[in-house]
Amino acid sequence: MEMSLINAGLAAGAALAALPVILHLFMRQTPKHVIFPALRLVRERQRRSKKRLRVKNWLLLLARMAILALMALALSRPTLYSQVPLGDQSVPTALGLVFDTSLSMKYRDRDRTRLEEARERAREIVEKLPDSSQVFVVDSSEPGSTGLSPAAALKRIDELTIHPVSRPLNVAMGEVYDKIVGVDKPARAVYVLTDLAKTAWVAGPAEGLDKVEKLKKEKKGRMATFVLRLTPREIQNLSVATAEPSSSVVTQGEAVAIRSRIHFENSSEAPGQPPARRTVEYFIDGVKKGEKLVEIPPKGDLEVDFPSPPNLKEGELHRGEIALRGAPDPFEDDDRRYFSFKVRPAMKVLLVTDRPGVDDFFVDSALVPDPSPKAPQVYKVERRKTSELRDPGKTALSEYACIFLLNAASVDEASWGALSGYVREGGGLVIGAGSRCNPASYDTAVAGQILPGALDRIVALEGTSETHIGKVVDVTHPLFASYGQDLATELAQVPVYRYWSLRKQDPPIDGARTLLSYDDGTPCLLERTIQGPKAGRVFLWTTPLSRTAKSRGPEAWSEFPIKNWSFWAMMWFTVPYMAGTTDDTLNFEAGGPPVMLHLEPTIRYKSFTLLGPGPDPKPSPIAQPPSRGELLEIAMTPQQQQPGQWTVKALAEGDRPVTLGFSFNPPRAESQFEPMEKTDLDAVFGKDGYLFAEDADKLKEIVDTGRFGTELFPFLMFLILLVVTLESILANTFYKETPKAGAGGTSPTAA
Amino acid sequence: MAVTVESYLKPEVIRQVARLDLRAKFIVEGFIAGLHASPFHGFSVEFSEHRKYTAGDNISDIDWNVYAKTDRFYIKKFQAETNLTGYLVMDLSGSMGYTYRQELTKFEYSISLAAALCYMMIHQQDPVGLIAFDRKVSQSLAPGSKRSQLGNILSLLAKLKPEGTTEIEASLHQVAGMLRHRSLVMLFSDLLGEPESILRAIHRLRHAGHDIIVFHILDEAEAQFPFEGMVRLEDNETHEIIEVDADAIKADYLEEVEQFRAKYRTDCVRSRIDYVPLHTGMPFDKALMSYLLTRQARA
Structure with missing residues (x-):
């Protein structure tokens, strides 16, 4: 003061x-x-x-x-100032106008968007400035502003548009302070025109405050910051908070649910607020496939699920959207959400064992629960004896999404070589070690290149004692992510009587980690990732993925296959994980992680062209296509990140066209209108570093206060x-x- | 505007009467005129009582004036039956000669009051004497009830001059030694000494069986402190000087006066002594009434 x-x-x-x-x-x-x-x-x-x-x-x-x-x-x-007084309005001023152009500024109140309101307030401020003033119009979405005359600034203000992706306002403040401090004018003022949504700011002080402090200390001029809130007193907004398929890549015949969540933001504190009635529509490939009439409680959420239509065309990208209908909404941009997923043919799985029908029985049952010919099959299972692993007359290993090697007594060096090659090409190998396994056969030089551990000896618990698959080391692992803690609870109940202990490795095997362990901490399931053009993975179970009829006989190792649903879930999720499809996402948010599309490793691409959403998109080529097997990264400027369905037209060798695509949605944060509190603004600008106006009248008052102080x-x-x-x-x-x-x-x- | 007899009860009126005997007469007449319009209507200070003559009564006691008017024999009730020997005890300290407004000093007020009381007592056939003291008893007149006694007392009162310092306690002890019979002692003083010692002396008188009326007489200025601004106050006995802001100290001073009087009042009430706080601006009837009430109680 x-x-x-x-x-x-x-x-x-x-x-x-x-x-x-x-x-x-x-x-x-x-x-x-x-x-x-x-x-x-x-x-x-x-x-x-x-x-x-x-x-x-x-x-x-x-x-x-x-x-x-x-x-x-x-x-x-006497007059009191919280900041340095600006003096009369005829004083030439260096004026900074920071516009919040984030998506939430599209919220309409009294038939005007928040940006239109901001423009009007800014015009009122600029029109009062003397011509010798200099104005910096800073767009929170687009860096780069230059000093303009008041007349030019008015034109620039009219050109401002809203973008789906915006810089945090803390950063935009840094830009404006940098510009303003560098201008030699008797008065300096910065106006921040924002809906004050918390999501437009980041924790911590605004950038450039040090320059303002330095200016004040050196007493080189007057400076004031005004923050104008443009949010209406009451916010009522319905939004589609999420809308995603259970997986971006689904197998033909696999049941896929489109999960959506509808949110009703209502800032009114009045009691007895009625729920909002809306129709939720569900579209696939532009065709409406269903709708539901729902009631969403105020300040509440509602889950709305739609099943995907069966028998969607294989090998194609499918686009969908969930949309709200039923009443006008002040913020329409979050009333629909887009999603994409791919349908692929059933994945081939190879079960390799010495005793087909015995050691592979339970895995086969888990992957093919209904073997009748008419039943849709997510996985196409084939069996092969260990000795036939390299049989040239049979299907090449690379054709399989995943290979299970179950309780095989011995695997020769050549077979390990074949399996190693398969894994290095991005394949997934699952080893279920049982009583027949000869540890020496699993400890060869070639096997050691891919296995996450070396079998040491069988640990047989005496009498009636037992252990359990006690601990999920990382619940967020894609293998467990779908069921999380529930799966961990089920696994903890599985009794285990015998298991293989592993030889201690020093140094530890590169890329190996434990995913599950027994009660005593001995690893139960280990994973090793082999880096290559496509990451290959190896799972090693230290107890077999089968059981015998006699629970406590010498052949009895565990009750894993029959104890509960954990075995089924683990086998079911193992295959897509090993095939590398679980991290294949096609749904992105503006301002989120960069768009990375998985490319078919078997295809060599020549070029890619990006097509944005809308009826007549302008194609833009993607420079530097990735080499074979890599991810395709699509760089997009914040201005390009428009919500909708995006398409990538690729040209493969032989000029064969391939269509890729993804969905882009507005950031979920833009639907959250929770305003900054005074303490938040204090943290950004400092306690006495700004003047806050809740509306236009208050702005006039604080501007006068800023100019002349408080009498x-x-x-x-x-x-x-x-x-x-x-x-x-x-x-x-x-x-x-x-x-x-x-x-x-x-x-x-x-x- | 005609001067009524009651107006002589006011000090500012009576001070215009130079002769003390006239002052006494006017005060008492004014007082009695006032009484006629009061609950004391019919109360006579002229005669105590008459009763019918009965055989054996002294013929010299027959009131021949009444016989002349009524043709019946009435005799005056023996004065001895209601006689009350009164002593007027006057304080002659220098402070008693003080007056702020230069109208009536405390002493003049005292002797006017004493004269009026003397006048009343003589007319009621009550013997009355006079004692005056400063550092010790300086003047005294033995009690008497004859008409000539009034003249003697008034003459002596007129001659008294308040000056010098005083020793109230010692003087009152001396007075106590002088009084042989139970009497009514009427003390006229400003009591500006050490209250404890003065009260000790008064108590001694009381213990000797005397009825006491203490006329505590202050100057109007001493009672009301009418000064403003800065004043330099000088004690006329000790010549001590204190400089004070009169406006600032007035409230405190008046409170002190009230406490000073309260001290005497409380102690007197406890010892069944009449305490009559007065100042020179107050009419005389209050003091006279106090005397009458005491006499009535005694009779």
Whole structure:
């Protein structure tokens, strides 16, 4: 806080406060001489009340001095500033206008978007500036602003548009402060025009505040920051918060649910707010496939799921959207959400074992629950004996999405070589170690290149004792992500009687990690990732993925396949994970992670062309196509990140056209209108670093305050009134009259 | 405007009467005129009582004036039956000669009041004497009830001059030693001494069986403190000087006066002593009424 005096000369009048003292010292009246026999009464009282009288005298003197000093101060018209005053509006000013152009500024109130409101406020500010002023119009979405004349600034303001992706306003403040501080003008002001949604800011102070502080310290000019809130008092907005398929890549016949969540933002605190009734529509490939009439509670969410239509065409990209219909919405951009997914043919899985039908029975049952020919198959399972692993007459290993090697006694070096090659090409190998496994056969040089551990010895728990698959080391692993803690709970109940212990590795095997362990911490499931053109993965189960009929016989290892649904889930999710399709996403958010599309490793692409959403998109080529097997990264500027269905037209070798695509949605944060509180703004600008206006009227008031400060005259007059009253009370108490009756005497007392 | 007899009860009126005997007469007449319009209507201070003559009564006691008017014999009730020997005890300290307004000093007020009381008592056939003291008893007149006694007392009162310092306690002890019979002691003083010692002396008188009326007489200025601004106050006995802001100290001073009087009042009430606080601006009837009430109680 700083203070200045409009009539500084009059402040010297405060010296008049000394007047009562001077009068007391130099103009003391000559005391009147009076004979007074009752002097002893005066003396007695004076002795007792001397201290009190002295305090009263001082108080009275101080009150009278304060009245004179305050009157002089009031006449000098002091004004108080939280920031440096800007002076009259005719003063040439370096003006910074920071526009929040994030998507939430499209919210309509009284038939105007927040940006239109911001434009009007900004025009009012700019039109009052003298022509010699310089204006910097900073767009929160687009860096780069130059000093403009007021007339040019008005034109620039009209050109501002909303973008789906925006910089945090903290960063935009850094840009404007940098520009403003560098301009030599008598006054500097920055206006932030925003809906004040918390999501438009990041935690921490605004950038460039150090420059403002330096400017203030050096007293090189005046500077003020005004924050104008443009959000209506009450927000009522319905949005499709999420809409995604359960997986971006689904197998033909696989049941896919499109999960959506509808959110009703309602800032009204009035009780008894009614729920919102809307129709949720579901489209696939431009055709409406379903709709539901729903009621969403105020400030609440509603899950709405739609099943994907069966028998969608294989090998093609399918586009869908979830949309809200039923009533006008002040913010329409979040009323629909787009999604994409691919349908592929059933994935081929190879089960390799010495005893087909025995060691592979449960895995086969899990992957093909309904073997009838007409039943849709997600996985196409084939069986092969261990000895036939390299049989050239059979299908090449690379054709399989995943290979299970179950309780194989011995695998020769050549077979390990074939499996190693398969994994290095991006294949997925699952090994279920059981009683037949010869540890030496799993400890060869070639096997060691891909296995996450070396089998050491069988640990057989004695009698009725048992252990469990006790601990999921990483619940967020894609293998467990779908069921998370529920799956961990189920696994913890699976009894295990025997398992393979692993030989300690020093140094640890590169790329290997434990995913599941037994109660005693011994690894149960290990994973090793082999880097290559496409990442290959190897799982090693230290207990077999099968069981015998006798629970406690020498062949009995665990109850994993039959204890609960955990075995089924683990096998079911293993295949797509090993095939590398679980991290293949086609749904992105503006401002989120970059768009990365998985390319078919078997195809060599020549070129890619990007087509944005809309009926007549403008194609733009993607430079530097990736080499074979890599991800295709699509770089998009914030301005390009328009919500909708995007298409990538690729040209493969032989000029064969391939269509890729993805969906782009507005950031979910843009639907969250929770405003910045005062403490949040304090954290951004500093406690006294800004002036806040909730509406246009308040803006005018704070601008005037910013220009001229807060006049203290009324407060001082009130203070003078208080002190005068105090002086009056003190003086009256001091010189109070005793009633005549009391002074005169009393009636005679009859004894 | 005609001067009524009641107006002589006011100090500012009575001070225009120079002769003390006339002052006494006017005050008492004014007082009695006032009484006629009061609950004391019919109360006579002229005669105590008459009763019918009965055989054996002294013929010299027959009131021949009444016989002349009524043709019946009435005799005056024996004065001895209601006789009350009164002593007017006057304080002659210098402070008693003080007056701020230069109208009526405390002493002049005292002797006017004493004269009026003397006048009443003589007319009621009550013997009355006079004692005056400063540092000790300086003047005294033995009690008497004859008409000539009034003249003697008034003459002596007129001659008294308040000056110098006083020793109230010692003087009252001396007075106590002088009084042989139970009497009514009427003390006229400003009591500007040490209250404890003065009260001790008064108590001694009381313990000797005397009825006491203390007329505590202050100057109007001492009672009301009418000063303003800075004043230099001087004690006319000790010549001590104190400089005070009169406006600032007024409330405190009046409170002190009230406490000073309250001290005497409380102590007197406890000892069944009449305490009459007065100042020179107050009418005389209050003091006279106090005397009458005491006499009535005694009779």
